[in-house]
Amino acid sequence: MAPNLIATAEHCVAQDMCQDSVWVFDYKLDNGKQTHIKSVKNTNVYSCKHVISHEYRRLSTVDWAVIELDRPVTGRAPLKLSHKTPKVSESLFVIGTPSGVPLKVATGKVRKTSIDTFTTNIDSFGGNSGSPVFNSKTGLVEGILTRGAVDYEYTWLGLGCGKAKTYSENGGGGETVTLIDHVKSSLK
Numbered sequence: 001m002a003p004n005l006i007a008t009a010e011h012c013v014a015q016d017m018c019q020d021s022v023w024v025f026d027y028k029l030d031n032g033k034q035t036h037i038k039s040v041k042n043t044n045v046y047s048c049k050h051v052i053s054h055e056y057r058r059l060s061t062v063d064w065a066v067i068e069l070d071r072p073v074t075g076r077a078p079l080k081l082s083h084k085t086p087k088v089s090e091s092l093f094v095i096g097t098p099s100g101v102p103l104k105v106a107t108g109k110v111r112k113t114s115i116d117t118f119t120t121n122i123d124s125f126g127g128n129s130g131s132p133v134f135n136s137k138t139g140l141v142e143g144i145l146t147r148g149a150v151d152y153e154y155t156w157l158g159l160g161c162g163k164a165k166t167y168s169e170n171g172g173g174g175e176t177v178t179l180i181d182h183v184k185s186s187l188k
Contacts, residue, residue, distance in 0.1 A: 001079060003072035004049075007183045008130030009146045010056040010065040018048040018067070025073065028103035037102055046070055053186040061176045062116045063146040064183050079132060081180045082140040086110045086118060094122050094145055096131030107136065111174050116182070118143065119174040125151045125164075133177045141180050148175035 013021045025044040047070040054065035093107045108122030124145055132141045149172035152162030
Protein backbone atom coordinates (compact mmCIF):
# COMPACT_ATOMS: atom_id res chain seq x y z
CA MET A 1 0.00 0.00 0.00
CA ALA A 2 1.02 3.65 -0.16
CA PRO A 3 1.16 6.32 2.59
CA ASN A 4 -2.10 7.91 1.42
CA LEU A 5 -4.08 4.67 0.91
CA ILE A 6 -5.99 2.50 3.34
CA ALA A 7 -8.02 -0.68 2.95
CA THR A 8 -11.27 -1.26 4.80
CA ALA A 9 -14.59 -3.07 4.36
CA GLU A 10 -16.70 -1.67 1.51
CA HIS A 11 -19.81 -1.60 3.70
CA CYS A 12 -17.97 0.89 5.98
CA VAL A 13 -17.45 3.45 3.22
CA ALA A 14 -19.56 3.01 0.11
CA GLN A 15 -18.83 5.53 -2.66
CA ASP A 16 -21.67 7.82 -1.54
CA MET A 17 -20.36 7.92 2.07
CA CYS A 18 -16.78 8.95 1.25
CA GLN A 19 -17.22 12.68 1.88
CA ASP A 20 -18.62 11.93 5.37
CA SER A 21 -15.92 9.45 6.41
CA VAL A 22 -12.82 10.05 8.51
CA TRP A 23 -10.12 7.81 9.98
CA VAL A 24 -8.62 8.60 13.36
CA PHE A 25 -5.18 7.29 14.29
CA ASP A 26 -4.03 6.88 17.90
CA TYR A 27 -7.52 6.61 19.41
CA LYS A 28 -6.09 4.62 22.29
CA LEU A 29 -5.36 4.60 26.00
CA ASP A 30 -1.72 5.43 26.65
CA ASN A 31 -1.31 3.40 29.85
CA GLY A 32 -3.09 1.01 32.22
CA LYS A 33 -4.17 3.82 34.54
CA GLN A 34 -5.89 5.95 31.90
CA THR A 35 -9.68 5.42 31.83
CA HIS A 36 -10.75 7.57 28.86
CA ILE A 37 -9.39 9.40 25.83
CA LYS A 38 -8.79 13.06 26.58
CA SER A 39 -8.25 14.18 23.00
CA VAL A 40 -6.91 13.17 19.62
CA LYS A 41 -4.62 15.47 17.67
CA ASN A 42 -6.17 17.00 14.55
CA THR A 43 -3.11 15.82 12.63
CA ASN A 44 -4.25 12.22 13.34
CA VAL A 45 -7.62 12.72 11.63
CA TYR A 46 -7.74 11.93 7.90
CA SER A 47 -10.64 12.41 5.48
CA CYS A 48 -11.69 10.29 2.53
CA LYS A 49 -10.63 11.88 -0.76
CA HIS A 50 -12.24 9.13 -2.84
CA VAL A 51 -12.84 5.40 -3.10
CA ILE A 52 -10.24 4.05 -5.54
CA SER A 53 -11.68 0.55 -5.91
CA HIS A 54 -14.14 -1.65 -4.05
CA GLU A 55 -16.10 -4.87 -4.16
CA TYR A 56 -19.04 -6.19 -2.21
CA ARG A 57 -20.43 -9.66 -2.94
CA ARG A 58 -23.09 -10.58 -0.44
CA LEU A 59 -23.20 -14.32 -1.17
CA SER A 60 -19.44 -14.91 -0.94
CA THR A 61 -19.00 -12.26 1.79
CA VAL A 62 -16.25 -10.53 -0.20
CA ASP A 63 -16.25 -6.98 1.17
CA TRP A 64 -13.36 -4.56 0.67
CA ALA A 65 -12.48 -1.04 -0.47
CA VAL A 66 -9.28 0.92 -1.08
CA ILE A 67 -9.54 4.56 -0.02
CA GLU A 68 -7.35 7.50 -0.95
CA LEU A 69 -7.02 9.79 2.06
CA ASP A 70 -6.84 13.57 1.89
CA ARG A 71 -3.09 13.44 2.55
CA PRO A 72 -0.33 10.89 3.28
CA VAL A 73 -0.39 9.35 6.77
CA THR A 74 2.67 10.45 8.73
CA GLY A 75 4.53 8.81 11.59
CA ARG A 76 3.91 5.21 10.54
CA ALA A 77 4.85 2.86 7.73
CA PRO A 78 2.29 1.21 5.41
CA LEU A 79 1.32 -2.29 6.52
CA LYS A 80 2.82 -5.29 4.72
CA LEU A 81 0.38 -7.64 3.02
CA SER A 82 0.40 -11.44 2.97
CA HIS A 83 0.83 -13.34 -0.26
CA LYS A 84 -0.96 -16.54 0.77
CA THR A 85 -4.16 -17.87 2.29
CA PRO A 86 -3.71 -18.65 5.99
CA LYS A 87 -4.05 -22.27 7.07
CA VAL A 88 -6.62 -23.65 9.49
CA SER A 89 -5.40 -23.25 13.10
CA GLU A 90 -2.91 -20.45 12.26
CA SER A 91 -2.84 -17.80 14.98
CA LEU A 92 -4.16 -14.34 14.16
CA PHE A 93 -4.84 -11.00 15.76
CA VAL A 94 -6.99 -8.00 14.89
CA ILE A 95 -6.48 -4.37 15.86
CA GLY A 96 -9.50 -2.07 15.91
CA THR A 97 -11.93 0.06 17.88
CA PRO A 98 -15.01 -2.16 18.34
CA SER A 99 -18.21 -0.69 19.76
CA GLY A 100 -16.45 2.69 19.95
CA VAL A 101 -13.94 1.62 22.62
CA PRO A 102 -10.30 2.74 22.33
CA LEU A 103 -7.87 0.61 20.37
CA LYS A 104 -8.20 -3.09 21.20
CA VAL A 105 -6.16 -6.11 20.15
CA ALA A 106 -7.91 -9.49 20.03
CA THR A 107 -6.45 -12.88 19.16
CA GLY A 108 -7.80 -16.06 17.64
CA LYS A 109 -7.21 -18.80 15.08
CA VAL A 110 -8.34 -19.60 11.55
CA ARG A 111 -11.37 -21.92 11.67
CA LYS A 112 -11.89 -22.54 7.95
CA THR A 113 -10.84 -21.10 4.60
CA SER A 114 -12.50 -20.60 1.21
CA ILE A 115 -11.43 -19.13 -2.10
CA ASP A 116 -12.33 -15.54 -1.09
CA THR A 117 -12.54 -15.48 2.71
CA PHE A 118 -11.68 -17.24 5.92
CA THR A 119 -13.48 -17.63 9.23
CA THR A 120 -11.86 -17.06 12.59
CA ASN A 121 -12.76 -17.19 16.27
CA ILE A 122 -11.25 -13.74 16.95
CA ASP A 123 -13.06 -11.87 19.73
CA SER A 124 -14.34 -8.93 17.68
CA PHE A 125 -17.45 -6.76 17.89
CA GLY A 126 -19.43 -4.38 15.70
CA GLY A 127 -17.10 -1.54 14.77
CA ASN A 128 -14.25 -3.96 14.02
CA SER A 129 -15.44 -4.15 10.41
CA GLY A 130 -12.67 -2.95 8.15
CA SER A 131 -9.97 -3.77 10.69
CA PRO A 132 -6.80 -5.50 9.49
CA VAL A 133 -6.39 -9.13 10.54
CA PHE A 134 -2.73 -10.07 11.02
CA ASN A 135 -0.88 -13.37 11.06
CA SER A 136 0.58 -13.63 14.59
CA LYS A 137 3.77 -15.31 13.37
CA THR A 138 4.62 -13.16 10.32
CA GLY A 139 2.95 -9.85 11.25
CA LEU A 140 1.54 -9.64 7.70
CA VAL A 141 -2.03 -8.55 6.99
CA GLU A 142 -4.02 -11.65 5.98
CA GLY A 143 -7.33 -9.91 5.39
CA ILE A 144 -10.00 -7.41 6.36
CA LEU A 145 -12.59 -8.25 9.01
CA THR A 146 -16.03 -7.86 7.45
CA ARG A 147 -18.72 -9.46 9.61
CA GLY A 148 -19.36 -11.78 12.49
CA ALA A 149 -21.66 -13.47 14.94
CA VAL A 150 -24.18 -11.65 17.13
CA ASP A 151 -22.27 -9.53 19.66
CA TYR A 152 -24.81 -8.54 22.31
CA GLU A 153 -27.89 -9.93 24.01
CA TYR A 154 -30.50 -7.33 24.94
CA THR A 155 -33.19 -7.45 27.57
CA TRP A 156 -36.78 -6.27 27.44
CA LEU A 157 -37.53 -5.48 23.82
CA GLY A 158 -33.94 -4.57 22.99
CA LEU A 159 -33.94 -1.45 25.14
CA GLY A 160 -31.15 -0.57 27.53
CA CYS A 161 -27.68 -1.97 27.78
CA GLY A 162 -26.61 -5.15 26.06
CA LYS A 163 -24.66 -7.97 27.58
CA ALA A 164 -21.75 -9.36 25.54
CA LYS A 165 -22.74 -12.69 24.02
CA THR A 166 -20.24 -15.49 24.59
CA TYR A 167 -19.46 -18.48 22.42
CA SER A 168 -17.34 -21.57 22.90
CA GLU A 169 -13.98 -21.58 21.11
CA ASN A 170 -15.54 -22.95 17.92
CA GLY A 171 -19.16 -22.02 18.59
CA GLY A 172 -21.31 -19.54 16.74
CA GLY A 173 -20.70 -18.60 13.14
CA GLY A 174 -17.32 -17.03 13.80
CA GLU A 175 -15.97 -13.85 12.22
CA THR A 176 -15.55 -13.53 8.44
CA VAL A 177 -12.41 -12.05 6.90
CA THR A 178 -12.00 -11.10 3.22
CA LEU A 179 -8.60 -12.26 1.96
CA ILE A 180 -6.15 -9.41 1.34
CA ASP A 181 -5.47 -10.81 -2.17
CA HIS A 182 -8.61 -8.97 -3.35
CA VAL A 183 -7.10 -5.64 -2.29
CA LYS A 184 -3.68 -6.48 -3.75
CA SER A 185 -5.11 -7.41 -7.15
CA SER A 186 -6.94 -4.07 -7.35
CA LEU A 187 -3.70 -2.15 -6.81
CA LYS A 188 -1.91 -3.66 -9.81
